[in-house]
Amino acid sequence: MFQPIIPTSGLAGWRFLQRTYDSQMQTFTESAALKRDSTYFRETIGTVKTAEDLVSDRRLMRVALGAFGLQDDIDNRFFIRKILEEGTTERDALANRFADNRYQDLSKAFGFGPKEFLKVGQPDFAETIIKRFETKSFEVAAGEQDPAMRVALHGQREVELLATDSRSNNARWFHIMGDPPLRQLFETALNLPKAVGQLDLDQQLTIFKDRAQRVFGSEDLSVFTDEGKRQELVDRFLVRDQISNMQAGMSSNAIALTLLQSG
Secondary structure (H helix, E strand, O other), X not given: OOOOOXXXXXXXXXXXXXXXXXXXXXXXXXXXXXXXXXHHHXXXXXXXXOHHHHHOXXXXXHHHHHOOOOHHHOOOHHHHHHHHHHOOOOOXXXXXXXXXXXXXXXXXXXXXXXXXXOOOOOOOHHHHHHHHHHHHHHHHHHHHHOHHHXXXXXXXXXXXXXXXXXXXXXXXXXXXXXXXXXXXXXXXXXXXXHHHHHOOHHHHHHHHHHHXXXXXXOOOHHHHHOHHHHHHHHHHHXXXXXXXXXXXXXXXXXXXXXXXXXX
C-alpha cells in the first residue's frame, strides 16, 4: 500500500503534506488493498440487519471501525456488538459511558440501538462510511511516518466542522475533550499539562476555555471558522510537539536554530 510522503517533521513537513495532500490522497485510495476493502463494504453492507451480522464479518468491521479511528478494537467483537446494540438514546448505554466520543459516533452512524432506525439501507450510507474510512486510513498511514501529522490532519478537518456545529460552545468543548486526537491537538497547542485530564470535567472545561481566550482571543470555538485561526492552532501544536521531541539532549539555542531552519 502507498505510504504518505512526509520528507521532514514539524512545520516544513506539514507544509509539504498540505501542498501535496490531494495527489497523495488520490494515490493512496487507489491502493489495491484499500480498494478491495471499500468494494467489499459497498457490495455487502446492505445485507447486514443486526449488530451481530456486522461484527461477525471481519472485512466489514475493518471498514466500519476504521471509519471512526477504532481499528484497534477489531478483535473486541463482544464489546463492539454491545456498543452497537445499546445505541446512544439511553443515558446508561455503553457508548455513553466513555469520554471517548468515537464510540457514540460509531453507534449513531449504524442505528442498531433501541428507538433508532437502521441506517445501512440509506442510499448514501456506504459511500459516507467508505469516504471516512479512506480519510482515516490516510491519517493512520501518515501517523506511521510522523505521529504529529495524524493529529494535525484529524484536527484540521474536525475543528473546521466544530466551528460551525449547532451545539452549544460548552458541548463542543466537551467533544474536544472526549476526542483523543483533538484533545492532544488543543492540549499541546495551548501548552496544557496532561495532568489536566485528571481533574473534574467542569474544571477541565474552565481551563481549556481560559487558555483559549488568552491564546486565540476567544473561548468561543466559532473563532475557528477563520482559516487563519485554524492554521495558527495546528502550527502551534506542531511547533510545541517538535520542541518537546527535541528537548532531550539539545540546548535551547540548537532547538531555536532547528525550528528556524524547518519553518
